[in-house]
Amino acid sequence: MTLVLDSLMITGFVAAMMLLIECLNVYTRGQFSRRLRGVGLAQYVFAALLGAIPGCLGAFTAVSLYSHGVVSFGAVVAAMIASSGDEAFVMLALIPRTAVVLAAILVVIAIFAGAAVDLVARRRMISWPRCEALVIHSEDQAILVNPDGILAQWRDCSASRGILSTALFLFGASVAAGMIGPAEWNWVRVSLVAVSAAAFIVVAIVPDHFLEDHLWKHVARKHAPRVFLWTLGALALSGPVARLIDVSGAAQSSQWLLLVMACLVGLIPESGPHLIFVTLYAQGSIPFGVLLASSIVQDGHGMLPMLAHSRPAFAAVKAVNLLMGLAAGAAAIALGF
Secondary structure, three states: OHHHHHHHHHHHHHHHHHHHHHHHHHHOOOHHHHHHHOOOHHHHHHHHHHHHOOEOHHHHHHHHHHHOOOOOHHHHHHHHHHOOEOHHHHHHHHOHHHHHHHHHHHHHHHHHHHHHHHHHHHHOOOOOOOOOOOOOOOOOOOOOOOHHHHHHHHHOOOHHHHHHHHHHHHHHHHHHOOOOOOOOOOHHHHHHHHHHHHHHHHHHHOOHHHHHHHHHHHHHHHHHHHHHHHHHHHHHHHHHHHHHOOHHHHHOOOHHHHHHHHHHHHOOOOOOOOHHHHHHHHOOOOOHHHHHHHHHHOOOOOOHHHHHHOHHHHHHHHHHHHHHHHHHHHHHHHOOO
């Protein structure tokens, strides 16, 4: 049951973010996506700061932006390098000073790594699958309509508007009640409720054409089911895979072997298995370089929505981050950290 609830939380947030991105892009007549794509280095800074937000919501947002063609592949790499998932909360509690320094180092590495990846991709003419649906139709009208128009739409409510609004209301209410997501009120629960409420308002007021073409056909029918199923499947497999890896045995061996183990465990798209490295570092059992490598490669649940969007892109991000984790961790250990 926990796997289903976690999958619903991730799917609900990603779907709500996609709704808001669609709305913002149409409302600005495409200026939102065009400006963000053209900001150069600032795009990687933005993505890295999203990833640096403790938890997975920033990483989910980065994937949502990428899947709509708003940010580049390198920006996703930057977000995932900077992200430490839920382990960031644990580090802030156990090793607060190290957690802040580590987050700053990850952001710097993420910015340069993201820019380098896009530079190499452009020179080699490598492209990754993106969603082509973030477009402006000639039929699109202003998102905000007059109150009479909103009332008329609800008097003759379509099935898609009714289903979307009900689903978003139930999702927000379940999060607020603690049935989905965090068990207590914190910034994650507040963010989930706020995003779902904003998406509910969008669904309630947008014209029928926008709702049918952009929200119902694109987000609800195309993306949401795939995100849920791939997330559920990945979470179900993560537990058994993590149990097959003997980290405790590696901790008694060479620090170089432990570095490799940390990076391999980081490939698991799950929050939890990586906590062993945070705990070992807090106990003084492993060097900082191993913790750094683990934090670079792992991203909690952040990459799960990418599985639904593009498996090749998922594998490519993980491969880049694995190489960066091994390189940065090895350099830190060699320097005595």
